[in-house]
Amino acid sequence: MSALLRAIGAMTVNGIWRLGFMARFFYALLRYSGQSFRRLPLTIREIYFSGTLSLLIILVSGLFVGLVLGLQGYDILQRFGSSDALGIMVALSLLRELGPVVAGLLFASRAGSAVTAEIGLMKTTEQLQAMDMMAVNPIARVVAPRFWGGVISMPLLAAMFSAMGIFGGWLIGVLAIGVDDGAFWSQMRASVDFRYDIINGVIKSFVFGVAVSLIAVFEGYDCQPTAEGVSRAITRTVVSSALAILALDFVLTSFMFRGL
Amino acid sequence: MSRTTLDLWVGLFVALGFAALVFLAVKVGSYAGASGGTTYAVEAAFDNIGGLKARAPVKSAGVVVGRVGAIHFDSHSYRAIVRLDLDGRYEFPADTSAAILTSGLLGEQYIGLDPGADGEVLKDGSKLQITQSAVVLEKLIGQFMFNKAAETPPPAQ
Amino acid sequence: MALIASGNPLVSLKHVRFAYGAREILHDVDLTVHRGQVVAIMGGSGSGKTTLLRLIGGQLQANAGTVEVDGQNMGRLPVAALYALRRRMGMLFQFGALFTDMNVFDNVAFPLREHTALPAGTIRDLVLMKLHAVGLRGAAALMPSELSGGMARRVALARAVALDPMLMLYDEPFAGLDPISLGTIGHLIRRLNDALGAASIMVTHDVQASLDLVDYIYFVSEGGIVAHGAPADIRASNDPFVHQFVHAEADGPVPFHYPAPPMASLLDGARA
Structure with missing residues (x-):
């Protein structure tokens, strides 16, 4: 019994200690972020790695999610004789929830894990230490550009995911099933509000981008400098990112869409 | 590279x-509602708003002319006070009436504006005098049954 | 070949103690390095010699005593001053620690680009000069993954001396090298040190390669300096530890056996 309590206590203390370390790391990251904007090529390179290289998986997944939404949505809506509302359903599901959340999960497993692996390996092979000994701050030179690259990429990826999904829903709904094209778009436009639905979705994806990028660079920077340590850090990045996205999504949703 | x-x-x-x-x-999306362009707010009091929600459309002659801004309960008159954010491009006579309508049998509820004939127009902060509450289906059915019962002649003794 | 030590020492450690929590790594270490010297710190694995190097580089801070480099106390240096000092230090890591996402040229150019505003042409000339000095000018376009261990270390050496440091730190420069590469690296360490007029501190356990190369040797064992002297003195030393180390004997002051109860008692116990 006391062993169990001790284990819980140790876990709590350890968790709080790690959280505090992460907060200090985040502070240092923000403090040294100036360089990643003054030397834009560093950040542009990271946008290429986390953004451009995630493009394909995001577009393909978005298309398939849209196709499924079109099929399932039509099946449910036509029972109530409101298959014209298919556009609304597809657009709102994507803009408010699926776009930011699924794009965030894909981003964490595609780009976040790659960032953790890269920083972790740089640490394992003493590259970060070598940089520090050359009087170049690794947080400013390596960590901050990767963080901001991710933060900039994520909302753009989520927007592309949603747009692609709506296109997929349109393909199924209008081209394959035969929902009226005009009704699809006009009903959608009548119910989707720019500020309320679209901007809130963008805010969500931005917050997810910050969370995933922070977790990815932190886990890489904090990993045990061994092959096993790096692989564990990658796993932790994907798992913690997924949990963070879903938990943050709940919190943000409850603030944003409380009025309905 | x-x-x-x-x-x-x-x-x-x-x-x-x-x-x-x-x-x-x-x-x-669309910029309907408060975002984009100017709006002016008018208030209307209803006995019962049914299932009306904030941000529901406000229509006149079938055209969306604004959105429901906020809904609250007035504890003096015991009525629901609904704020309507109307598009600044449209003007309505001061004696316009508002009704809570339903699109289709089970569709969403919206506010329909029926323009009056007054020379004055509604301004920011005006109050709509004539309102018609939401039709509550249960009440309607109850009323219908009651009327039917009243119509039926009592069975001969 | 040995320059006469004179004037103020470049590196000086006085009564240094270092511990991770309760685990003591170093105690009461005194060490002095003058300009022009190549000094080796020798000791078995886990004796604390790499920790010593990190204290000098300012990556770790001593718990007690002082570590001074060029007259500045490394323990109390603010970050900006520490970085200013490190620009005049070069460090060669055990496996080179080349940046794997850059080719050889960019690796050597890295410190120049980070710390100077030199035009691209000048940087190119400087980088090729440094690469020429380590004999790898022809490998400028290769990626680190295409280099052998010895070549990678030579590139790392070129990178470490890119800013003409006053102090070079070497962490196990000979580990895992074939005899030819080992000879090349040893030769380079000496030549670069003399050309730069710098001081070099080398952590190693390769006795034979170092004895021919260095001016002074410190032996570290169990967190303390147990012996020190010039190579000739070391070779002639009667100190049991030095003797064991120099002649690579399996047993001696550093025991072959990890502390354990006598084997006999164990066997008796098993029979009982």
């Missing part, structure tokens, strides 16, 4: 991202 190729790919990525955002803003 050389700098220029990298820049090209990143440029393409960012351009696609913004194209997606513009597509969402222009083709999927």
